[in-house]
Amino acid sequence: MTTHTPVAALDAVTAEHLSKTYGTGDAAVRPLRDLSLRIPNASFTAIMGPSGSGKSTLMHVLAGLDAPDSGEVILHTAEGPVALTGLSDKTLTAARRDHIGFIFQAYNLVPAMTAEENILLPASLGGRSVDRNLLHTVTRRLGLTDRLHHRPAELSGGQQQRVAVARALVSRPTVIFADEPTGNLDSRTGAEVMALLRTAVDEFSQTVVMVTHDAAAAAQADRTVMLADGHVTETLEKPSAEHLAARMIEAAH
């Protein structure tokens, strides 16, 4: 296995002219205003911005969890491009299940299922068979081999996040979305989770998109997309944590 896959020329996700408005009149909120974005394949992209910049809405729309009012999101899967906009709920659900992985801030796992069952959940929902070798490789790499039959309540916060990462990796999705994956963890465990996401990109050639307000976390990514008022303000390649923190403070004013 290679330690550094060169960034592929192809994009994993492309989004064109996304707009979204909640509410009407004075109460209207516009988290997305004609936003366009490309997520390169097999790379680690961070999305940053102050509260209300639209980063959560953007992630929900990119991941097919929420629909934009206008614009288009295309997922470039191994089987060809899949448009996530304008789909029926059933088709969109199947697209999420088969092509998208998720790591959330908290509540990542179904409490009634063991770690292994949680990892295999997307496959069992889709009635697909699982690559046992991959499962074995991933769980060993993430140090979960002797935790597979535990329930989430019996795992530490860091272990729970590792199970979530394993679930995302085993499905071999086109893209993994991580929503504030370090938000609920102490700094040491947070660093561990960031290292795992790095591993996903570097060793498993996964495309990872992470929404965060943590400059130190974003500095681990290959590139950072800065958002403000529903627009992309700039895209930074390999910025330092200090640089990002300074940009965040500027954006907040």
Next chain:
Amino acid sequence: MRAAVLRTNIRSSGGRLWAAASAITISVTFIVAGMLLADSLQRGIEAQAAEEIGGADIVLEPYALYEEGEEAVDQLVSDLTALDSVAEVDIRGEGFPSLQLILEEEHREDPDAAQEARDEVQGLIDDDTALFTQQEYIDQWIELRTGGATALQFVLGGFGAIAAFVSAIVIANTFQVVVASRRKTLGLLRAVGAGSAQLRSAALGEGALLGAAASVAGILLGWVAAWGLTVSRADLFGGGADLLPAQLTPAPALIGVLIGVGVTVFASAWPAVRSGRTSPMEALRPADLSSGGAAVPMVRTLAGLLFAVPGFGLTVYAAASEHYSDPVTGLAMPLLGIAGGMLTFFGTLLLGRLMIPVLVDRLGRLVGAVTGLRPSAPLAGRTARQSPGRTTATASALLVGVTLVVTFTVGAATTQAFLEEEFSDQGMIDQVLAVVLLLVAVSVVVAIIGVSNTMALSVMERRREAALLRALGSTRGTMGRMVSIEALLLALVALLIGTALGTFFGWAGVSSLIALEEVSIGVAMPWGRLALIWCAAAGAALLAAWLPARSFAQTPPAQGLAG
């Protein structure tokens, strides 16, 4: 502040409490209707007794005299007519008529004169002739016939009590739903200064208020039902005495309110304590993973075994015995059988916490393997096992009703099979069974309300899980099926245990009633009827899960994932 908390609580409770209240209303309706019907039957009998005696002051039953011949009776009649105090002698009735004496005016008014007249009559008759005063005669007439009214009160009261017991389980469960759904609101109230005693008493006050409202509704419904029944079917119980239109008297109303409020307050006690324990931090805290699967208290298991094992032994002994009563204690076998059965059932309810969650889980896996509904079915079973207390309470409520239904159905079939040679009139057994099943159905309806409430709580607690499952690719259909299957599994476990217990009780009941030598009662399984019961209960559970399942399936995947 307490009133403010109570107001906030009631505003935030939604429809769940009404569903719980309806359980109490149904129970109180039964108890009150039973008392009013019994009262109406009693008054009907009294009215008929008064009519029977037709204003006579003294009744003689000279039955022994008839053996000596008509002349002896005629002689007595003419002797009686000759007395100054006697105004009239009526001969009433067929075959061996009774003699009804009406006294002269002055002997009726004055108690001393009446006694004097009675003594004179007494002097004319021998020891074998019975003499009754008007009051004595009415009392005796009623005593011969009110067995029916008392039995009626016991039967309807008994079914009402069973419904009240099931209601208590359902209400306790519902209050937990409501307290859980209010966690954030309660936390906020605590944060702005509500004391835990205030939250506790507000919850208890809410229970009392709800119980009172539901009882009043139950009393009115019971009155209307009893009145309608007495007016439309005055000859309901046959036996000559007509039912008089039911009247609402203070006693049944008071008893109805006491039972309704008592059961509700009792059932809301534990949720109220939990409500009081809410920490002010709850308002800020995101929902945690539930740890689930708390250990089963050892005491409960031991108590369950202590009830169930001797109870089972006693029931088998009563059923197998060839005596009508126990030679040592002198107690009647059916009585011992009933006591044993109740002990067995109570023990089973206590052991339910041990068996039911595991059974639901296993059954979920089985259903998943058989129908291919994976992962919905196994996950539904596992989820139910995650909240073992709630799952047990819900299935137990249903278990009460199912056990009763199966007991009576199997009992009737077994009796029928036994009597087949001796009597051909099976219609009556079917008729009695139909009435009894109608009564038992009440507790099943109450329990189904409980299933609906439990599913609503389950869904409410699992909002975030629902969002997660939707994000990971669960279709709405799969989500809805998960909730429906969970309700179905609860019903199936109640049906399994209830059918086993009911079959045993039905056979044991008939066997303890029929204490004949060299007769062994074979249990007759009414398969068709049992299948009907299973389908009805499963269908009702699915219906109860319909709204919660829909709400679970419609969780937006982007909601509730952050924070």
